[in-house]
Amino acid sequence: MILLVLLASILILVVTVYQYDLQTTDYNIQRFERKEAIAKEIIELELANKTSYAVSTENLPKIFQNRIYEISSINKLNITIYNLEGRLLKTSFGNAFEKIDKTPLTDFIVSDLAQNSNHRVFNNKEIAGTSYQTSYSYINDPKFKRIGILELQFTQDNSEIEHELKEFIYRLSLVYLLMFLLAISFAYFLSSYITRSIKTISDKMQQTRLNERNEKIILNKASSEIEVLVDAYNHMIDQLEESAVRLAKSEREQAWREMAKQVAHEIKNPLTPMRLTVQSFERKFDPKDENVKEKLAEYSETLIQQIDVMSSIASAFSDFAKMPTQKREKIEVIGVVKLALDIFNEDSIKYYPQEKELFANLDKTQLIRIVTNLVKNASQAIDKQENPLIEVKVYSEGNAVKITISDNGKGISEDVKELIFEPKFTTKSSGMGLGLGIIKNIIEAYDGTISFTSKVGIGTVFTVILPKT
The missing domain is CATH 3.30.450.20 (PAS domain)
Known part of the structure; x- marks a missing residue:
């Protein structure tokens, strides 16, 4: 204007x-x-x-x-x-x-x-x-x-x-200067009137959230153009609420599907060592052996531990937010790791504890799960190798427990290294499954870390660091 x-x-x-x-x-x-x-x-x-x-x-x-x-x-x-x-x-x-x-x-x-x-x-x-x-x-x-x-x-x-002519132009200029000032004043008040409504709409738009209930805009006095804009916004809010309901439903369904996958995987983890234990028991059991009672007790203890793991998973199934449940108790790490390795019968697995005893406030069941899962993945990685070797080392480093599990398998290629800990990622060439994502969550729940180094054709080393307290 x-x-x-x-x-x-x-x-x-x-x-x-x-x-x-x-x-x-x-x-x-x-x-x-x-x-x-x-x-x-x-x-x-x-x-x-x-x-x-x-x-x-x-x-x-x-x-x-x-x-x-x-x-x-x-x-x-x-x-x-x-x-x-x-x-x-x-x-x-x-x-x-x-x-x-x-x-x-x-x-x-x-x-x-x-x-x-x-x-x-x-x-x-x-x-x-x-x-x-x-x-x-x-x-x-x-x-x-x-x-x-x-x-x-x-x-x-x-x-x-x-x-x-100059006199006339001078007088005309004064008149138009007055008109110009009046136009500025009128434009200012008109724009203030318009922008006040637009400011209200802008504030409402900034407060709009997908996961919250949004209020509609109600203006008592507004131009027809602004009313059209307000009606369009209110209509968008109605559609947004409908979309939010559908999205929430979809997210819940997706969460249950993911939980089902995790539960199924967690149940499979103890089933594998239980199967290996039973097979070993059938192959090595001799009723005439003098130490038959001790061996039977050892096999039973292994089965009971894995059954306890499955029981904890079943209990946690009722509360998805608590799965897997974390607790802290004073355990002797060297012995627990050895207990986790006893279920594997492969001669390729070597255990090198750097200390006689090492105590930390951790969950015994979760620590067994971490070691079992990593060793099982390493076993899959060295499959069909001429001289397979898996080395497990446990030692203290400051106020932390450090566990390394290395293998001489095929290694992990550069293009998939960033995907190793993704929950849905799996590759048979490196032996990594869905469990690595869950293992990573368990370790991070204790404020620990898990990392790895790998070279194709040479092997992979996983390093787990857990605080002692």
């Missing part, structure tokens, strides 16, 4: 100046034409009635010897008389006794005058604020015979008109 007012002011100013110039030019021309008509009429009367000389080209200077000054003074015109070839005969410039040095008419003017249908040539020019109108026409004798060329020149000073 302000820009339109400014452009309108500029355009009106330009049109005003142009119109003043046009009117000034027209006024000067009309004024000159009136003076020209009167001067010609006086000259014709002089030739027809008042002169005692024969009316001819040669006598024109004599006929208008003094009369030319009177006609010039009365009409305020500069009068010059030429013969038909354009040479000077008489002029009102100067006085009767002064020699005037005035150039003859150009051939262009003489020929243009002869060829013009109304036998008149008009020139109009302006120099330094002064307007000059000049006309050329023939002088005829009473019998309408051409005897000379008449030049009439009118000089008009436009300084007064220009002064009036």
